[in-house]
Amino acid sequence: MCGIAGIVVAPGHAPPSAELGRRMTAVIRHRGPDDDGHHVDERAVLGMRRLSIIDIAGGHQPAYAAEQQVCLVFNGEIYNFRELRRELERDGHDFRTQSEAEVILQAYLRHGTDAIARLDGMFAIAIWDRRSNELLLARDRFGEKPLYYTRNRHRILFGSELKSLLQSSDCPRDVAPDALRAYLSYGYVPSPSSIFAGVSKLPPGHWLRYRDGQVELQRYWRPSLATKTRMSEAEAGEELAELLDRAVASRLTSDVPFGAFLSGGLDSSTVVALMARHLDAPVKTFTIGFKEAAYSELDDARLVARHLGTEHHELVVEPDAAALLQQLVWHFDEPFADASAIPTFLVSQLARQHVKMVLTGDGGDELFGGYDRYLRLLALDRLGPLTRPAAAVLRVAGALLPDPIGDRLDRIGERLQLPGEERYLSSVALQRAGTARALHADAGGSRHYHLPVLDEAGADLGAGRSPLDRAVAIDLQSYLPDDILVKLDRMAMANSLEGRSPFLHPELASFALSLPESFRIRAGTGKVLLRQVAERWLPPRAVAKPKQGFGIPLGEWLRGPLREVARDTFASRAFRERGLCDPAVANALLDEHASGRVDRRQVLWQVICLELWAQRFLDSAVVED
Known part of the structure; x- marks a missing residue:
């Protein structure tokens, strides 16, 4: 590394x-x-x-x-x-x-x-x-x-x-x-x-x-989404179990101490379970949590750690988000607003005190259908010819009902009016086109900002692909390499820690992408086949655990300790003169969030991260730590 x-x-x-x-x-x-x-x-x-x-x-x-x-x-x-x-x-x-x-x-x-x-x-x-x-x-x-x-x-x-x-x-x-x-x-x-x-x-x-x-x-390589396996579900489960085991084993080569991030979710727990099968000593596992129970997965991680007999390390943190954000801005180089970078940095910092390399569960959601937005996409797709009338009804209802319900309905209606791939990308986007356009007049129309990603996905969106495969093709082109893997690489490397992702083993990934939709998503549940296989190694609660994500209490922080940071940022002369975002719109969004009427945490975090990045990388002629 x-x-x-x-x-x-x-x-x-x-x-x-x-x-x-x-x-x-x-x-x-x-x-x-x-x-x-x-x-x-x-x-x-x-x-x-x-x-x-x-x-x-x-x-x-x-x-x-x-x-x-x-x-x-x-x-x-x-x-x-x-x-x-x-x-x-x-x-x-x-x-x-x-x-x-x-x-x-x-x-x-x-x-x-x-x-x-x-x-x-x-x-x-x-x-x-x-x-x-x-x-x-x-x-x-x-x-x-x-x-x-x-x-x-x-x-x-x-x-x-x-x-x-x-x-x-x-x-x-x-x-x-x-x-x-x-x-x-x-x-x-x-x-x-x-x-x-x-x-x-x-x-x-x-x-x-x-x-x-x-x-x-x-x-020299592109993911194959066209060819689907003809294996039965039982045969596919046996093949998947073998490929998972082989992928984890191949990522254990190291001449230095190593461990694993463990959230207690299906992906990281499966990786740790397979590590335990190949190691003579207990796996070193690492988890962090926040004092706010809604954002803490400590109990889930402890359950898996006890079941697998790991040497478990955990830490409950109350980070100084403003100070930590300055470090994050430096390590990302570009504006980056995935707030789960904070816990990723902190768990990397914890792990580096004990090991030099960790295995992670990254890639499992894309390959096995784990994101909730995949479920929502398929639900919307089932509306078929009712899409346009439903969109009109939802947008009218959104205009009449108070926030946050009205805002939510209007956003769904707006999404339904978009063509298929753009509809999916609008669910990946943190902001609606109107909000982005209000912040920056050159932010483009409701469609424009999706097109570059679709152009790059290109051949992977071929005719005959299922809606799920088309969404996965987009994520493999953009969200996985430019968000998920950027976050892991920069936050681990910020702490001189190597992170490895067994799910991205080429043979395992190709097999996962060959699975028919019903082996990945069924009856409103994702990762169907992966859950079946993981039952061999994990306790039932870990297998059934729904997708939680690596969240932080960002909304609460922006009504508390980060509120003044945001206010000072938006009031600065540099922010006004730079012209990347409209200060009046930014302050209005902050007031809305502080009142509790509408959740504006994502857009506020984006604007703060953008301005702090600009201060570090635009205002200084010398870029150094």
Whole structure:
């Protein structure tokens, strides 16, 4: 686990700055406090920060091959590197270390860019091939590890975090209007955009080749939603049990102490149960809770921990949300308003006191139909021809009834008026189009802000897909890599902790996506087959537990300790002059929330996060911790 960064210049231009390369890696030291390394030549600077997990003694980067002509830095873990190494050894390749980096290099020498699709892991890879003067950047299938890049006519910059690129004075710093619109809708910036025009995220499942100032972008993997298994439910359950066990076992390779996040929900509990089957010592598990009972899953986690005999660690927290938010803004680089980042940061902080790596349950909801919004989507889809009349009735009722009931009915009516995929994306969005438009006049109409995400999902939304598969395709393109996995990566790495997600094992994920809808959702319940399989290992209460999410008492905080933070933020001269949000609208939303008439916690949190991000990344010419 590392952070990487680098510069490659086009022919005929001045050599890249070694000092800039060192600043680019120094600013992400939290990603790898154990070691650093740099490659410098007349065309390229490649750097890394290392968090040592595998081959602690021999895994130093950059790694080299082909008589020092091919150089690699990479961030992540390759879970099948031993199998790949054996194949390469049979083909005559020699190895000097036990590291994954050397396996990636030798696979590249053997297979070229086809080597990327052979990797089972989470990774962001940079390979500088001096033989052909090519830079290859690659990102894992689901986007577990981040990779930003920007280029102009004379160079390309890349890095695990945007703050690395911002060490360069010529990195673009103009806010992208489309990215701002998306953020005010979803609370995150969807790939491949970043908040800055001219800076991109390498999309999941893609590689990029840079040569002589030109870029080639290629997709090497996409999730398959078209082909469905013909197994019976019982046969599928046996196959799923085996794949789950194999996926967890493959993620246990480590030369350092490790554990697991345990919420007491189905996904994390299943991961911990399978870990326990493969370990001789009790699994170290970590949970946090809040004093507000409605937001605490401590009892559920304790039940599972006792059942599985884990070494359980828990903490009830009363965080200083205002102070913590400043840390979160720094680590996310872009505006990010998923408030569950707070408990994710705190549980990562707790875990890092005991271990260096954790397994998580991320990905289970997307693959097995776990989100409540999937259930709502299918319910709305069943209205069929009644959709338009129902939408009109709900909107009229919403206008006549008092808030919050009226607001809720109007929002459902608005959603029903949208076409299928946009209707689903409106349920992912934190804000209605009207609210986003009121905050920022250029926020677009009710449809505009959904279209970039649908364009990227493209081929995955093919004709004949079920409504559930179409929604999952959208989430795999956007919500999973740009919200869920960003949150895990940044909050774990902020604490120099590695997080691994067994549900994203390629074979397991492909099988889950091949399950027919009835194996995932049935009779108003999600994760049907996963629950059936998990009954083998977990107590009934854990299997039946409904989706809760990693929530925090944000609404209460915004009527309490965060209210004045919001008020001061909205009253500042910088906020008024910046023009990202309308101060009068922001203050009106705060008053509505404080009165209890309407719950405005999501939009208020979005605006606060946006302004604090702007203070940190727009107002300062120097980006440093």
